[in-house]
Amino acid sequence: MAIAAVSFPVIVVAYLVAPPDHWARALVYGAAAVLVVVGTLLLARFAHSLRVDRRYADLLENEVAHQTRSLMDSLAATAEAERNLRLVMDAVPDAIIVVDREGRILEANAPAESMAAGEAPLQGRTVFEFFAPAAAPVVGERMAAAFGGEVQRFEVSFVQDDGTRGLRSVLYAPVRERGGGKIARVLVLARDVTDQKRTEAQLQQAEKLTAMGQLVSGVAHEINNPAAIISGFAQTLLLDDLKPEHRDMLQMVYDEATRIGRITSNLLAFARAGGKERTLVDLNDIVRRTFALRSYHLSTLNITVSLQLDRDDPKIWADASELQQVLLNLLINAEQALVTVEPPRTITVRTRAGEHEAVLEIADSGPGIPPEIRAKIFDPFFTTKAEGVGTGLGLSICYGIAHEHGGRIWLESEPGTGARFFVALPRDPRHDARAPLEPAAPAPPPTAATGALTVLVIDDETALRNALLRFLGRRGIQGHGAADGTEALGLLGQRDFDVIISDVRMPGMSGGEFLERLRRERPELTARVVFSTGDTFAPETATLIRESGVPTVTKPFDFAALERVVREVAAAAGPQRLKT
Structure with missing residues (x-):
C-alpha cells in the first residue's frame, strides 16, 4: 500500500536549557518554528528569584527600620540636649544673648527675656534697645571689635524699669563657624552690677574712713598733748593774782586750747567708726x-x-x-x-x-x-x-x-x-x-585746796607731766612723774600714792598693760588708777575704758575738773598706808 506523502508544519518545543544552536538546527531541518517552554525549571527559577527579592526586601526593610530608629533616637537625644542646654542657660542669672552682625537677637535665655518686661519676644529685636541711648556708640564699637575676633569686656549704663539708672557689665565673645571659619555671630553676656558697684563704693568709702580714723587718731594725739600743755600752764597761771589785761590774755590762751580739744574730739567722733558698735x-x-x-x-x-x-x-x-x-x-x-x-x-x-x-x-x-x-x-x-x-x-x-x-x-x-x-x-x-565718753563738763572755779594728797603722773610727754604736776602742786597735791609704765612700777615699789594718773597710749608699756601688771602684782592699787587720753573714740581705747571701769579724763584737760576726779578717786579708795 502506498503511503501518500502528507505535508504539515512542525513546531519544535524546546526548554530554556537547550543550547541556542539546537534551536537553529531545528529550523534548518524544516521546523516551522521553535517554541521555548520554560516549564518547571522556569517556574522554579522565577520562584527562586522572587524568594531572593523577598529576602532583599526584608533586609532593606529591617535596615530602614534600624536607621529610622537610630534617627529617632538621635533626634530625641538632640532634643534632650537642647532642653538641658536651655535649662542650663536659663539657670544662669546673667543675660545670655546671641546676635548677628546687625545686632539682631537670634537666641536669648530667660534672664535676657525678662529684660523685655513683658514686651514682644527678643528674637528679631536689636540689642541696642536694652542700653541707654548714650551708650549706643560704645555698644556698637565693641560689637564691631567682637566681629573682628576680639573678646570685649566693658560696663555701660542702662535705664531700669522704674526709670532709674543702673550699670551693666557686658562681655562680647566672637563665635566662629566650624573649623575656625568666619564669625557670623557674637555671644553677649550681660550682668546687672548696680548693687555690686554700690556695695564696692560703700566699702571703699568705709576703708577711706578707717584710714582717716587711723590718721586722725595719730594727729589728734600729737595735737592734744601740746594743747593740754598750753591749757595746763594757762590754768596754772590763772591761779595767780594777775592784772586784768594779763588775765584776759591768759583766758584767751586757755579758751583757744580748749577749742583745739573740741575740734580734735569732733574729728575723732566722726572718723573712728568704733567697729559699728x-x-x-x-x-x-x-x-x-x-x-x-x-x-x-x-x-x-x-x-x-x-x-x-x-x-x-x-x-x-x-x-x-x-x-x-x-x-x-x-x-x-x-x-x-x-x-x-x-x-x-x-x-x-x-x-x-x-x-x-x-x-x-x-x-x-x-x-x-x-x-x-x-x-x-x-x-x-x-x-x-x-x-x-x-x-x-x-x-x-x-x-x-x-x-x-x-x-x-x-x-x-x-x-x-x-x-x-x-x-x-x-x-x-x-x-x-556704754554711751561714748564725753569730756568732763567745765568745773566751777578752783577753790582753796583741801587735804594733802600724793599723785603719780605717768605720761611720755615731759612738758605735759610738768604742767600737770605744777598745777596739782599749786592745789596742795604732791606729785611725782614717770615717763612710762615700767618707770611707774619702779616708783610704786618704793612708795605708795593716793592716785595714779596714767596715759592710755604710750611707747613701751601702755596704760592697759600697766593696769594689768597692777592687777597681778598690786591689786589693791587698781582702784586708785585714773586714765588720761586724747582719743576715747578709738575702739581699743573705748573697750579698755568700758571693761576696766577706770575713771577717764580727756586731753586737753580742764585741770579743775581733773582735780575734782583726783579727790573723788582718793576718797573712794580710802587712805593709803605708807610703805615702810
Missing part, C-alpha cells in the same frame, strides 16, 4: 558735733544754720559714727543746693523726741527738688551734679543706714520752696552705760 547716743550731741565740723565752711558760703534741738535730749540705740555720717551727708547735700541760689541761705536742723521714735529734720531754703527727681533721689549713683562732683551715693548711703537701724528716711519738697529731709529712728527702752 551700737550704743545709747544722744541725737542732739550728734547734731552739735557734726555742725562743729562744718560751721566754718558754712560761714564761708554765707549759710546760716539754726539748731532747734529738743530739750528732752532724744537718745537712741545706734552707731554714733554712722548717724553722724547721715547728718553730714544731708548737710553737704543742702550746701550744694544752697550755693545755686542767692542769699539769704539758711539750713535748719531740728530734733524731736517722740514716744517710740526720734526724728531728725534738715531743711534748707534752696531751689527745691522737682517731682521727677524726688522719686529716685535715694537711688544709688543717681546725681544731678556735674561730672566729677560726687558719686551719687551720699543719699543712698543715708537710706541704707536709716533702714539698718530699723528707721526710715523721706523727703518733702516743692520747686522753689526748699527741701526737708526727715530721718526717723526707733527709740530703744534700754539704758546702757
